[in-house]
Amino acid sequence: MGISKTKVCCLIIFLLATIQDVAAQINFGIKAGYLRSKTSPEIIDKWHNGFCVGAVLSYDVSKEFALRCDLFYSTRGYEENDGIVDKNGVIRDVKANFGYINLPILVEYNVLPFAAIQAGPQFGLQTNRTLYYDDVKQNDALFGEKQIFDFSLVVGIKLKYKNLFAELQYQHGLTSAYRHVDIFKTKAISVNLGYMFNFKK
Template identity: 30%
Template sequence: MKKRTLYLLPLALLLCTASASFAQGLHFGVKAGANILKVDGKSFNDGFKFGYNVGAFAEINFTDKFGIQPEVLWHQTNYRSGDRFSNIYPGGVNDVKGKLNYLSVPVLLSYSPVKLISIQAGPQFGILLNQDKNLFNNGKDAFKKGDFSLLGGVQVNVGGLKVGGRYLIGLSNINDVGSSEKWKNQGFQLYVGLRII
C-alpha cells in the first residue's frame, strides 16, 4: 500500500501542476468587427462589400509563443449579382444586393514572436443561417449551406485588448444552382476583441 502511494503521489502532483498551468493558459473573450468580403464568381459584381462579425473566442496557450484560438462567430457577407446573371442562369435576377449570414467556427494556430504580436492561420467552417434575397424568380436557394475557408492574419495584443486583421479565402464552391462556375467567399476581416476571463 505504501509503495502504491509513493508511486501515485508524484503522478497526482504532476497532474495538479499540469492542470494549474493549463488553466493559466486558458482565456475567453468577445469580439466584433467589420467584414470586407465578396462572393467571387464571374456572375457577381467584383467589388468588396462591408458587413459585420461578432462572437466569442478562446485562447489556449501551450507555451509563451504557441497556442490555438478557436472562435464562434456570426458573420455577414454582402454581395451583388452582376448585370448578366440572368444570361448565365435562366430565371435569375440581375443586380440583386443581398446578404448571407453565417455561423462560423475558425480554429487558428497562433504564434507570438513577441508578446505584442500574434500571427494566426487556420481553417474556418461556416454554416449558412439565412439569406435575405433570392437570386431566382422561383425563390430557389442559390447558395450551399456549408462553406470551408482558410484564414491568415495578424493580431495585436495589449493586455486583454485584441486588435486584428485577417484575409479569408474560400476553398469550397458555394454555388448550389449549377456547375457552370464556382462561387467562393473572399476578403478581409477586421476586429476588436476583449479578453474577459
C-alpha cells in the first residue's frame, strides 16, 4: 500500500515548517574579550593576561531559557617573578603561555529582559604552548608532558541590549595543563563583548 502524494506533501510542509521554526530561534554572533588567568594558583600568585575571540550560537528554548554553544580561541597561563634558577645559576622570571580551542555549552536563564545568568561545562583542546625565561623564549623540551584535553566549569552574568551583549565569566579548571601534575589547573575571569547578527525582538 503506497503513500499518497497528499500525505507526502503534508509531511514535507510539516518538516519545512518545523525547520523554519527552529531556525527562527537560533541566533549567531561573535565575541572577543580579556581573560585573566592563574594556572597553578596554589604556588603562583601572579595573574596572567590573555584574550579570547570566537563565535557564538544561541538557541532560544523558551522566553526564559536559552542553550548557548561557543567556539573560540583563548590564551591562558602563569607568570612568576624569580621563578627558576637556570643551568648557570641565574634566577629568572618565568612566563608560560597556553593556547586553547574552547567549546563551552551553557544554559542561560533570563532573570530580566536585559540580563541572564549562565552555567555549564567547557571542553577544550590545548593547541600550543610557549615558555619564557626573562621574556626569552625557551625550548619546548623544558615543558612537562602536554595535557591535550581540557575540561572546566563556567558560570557567568550577561547583559544585553538589542544586538550587543557584555558578559563576565568565571572558569574553574578541572584538568591540569600538564599530564600527571595535578596542581596546574586554571582559574580564570573573562570580560567579553559580543554582537548577535540576527537578533530579534
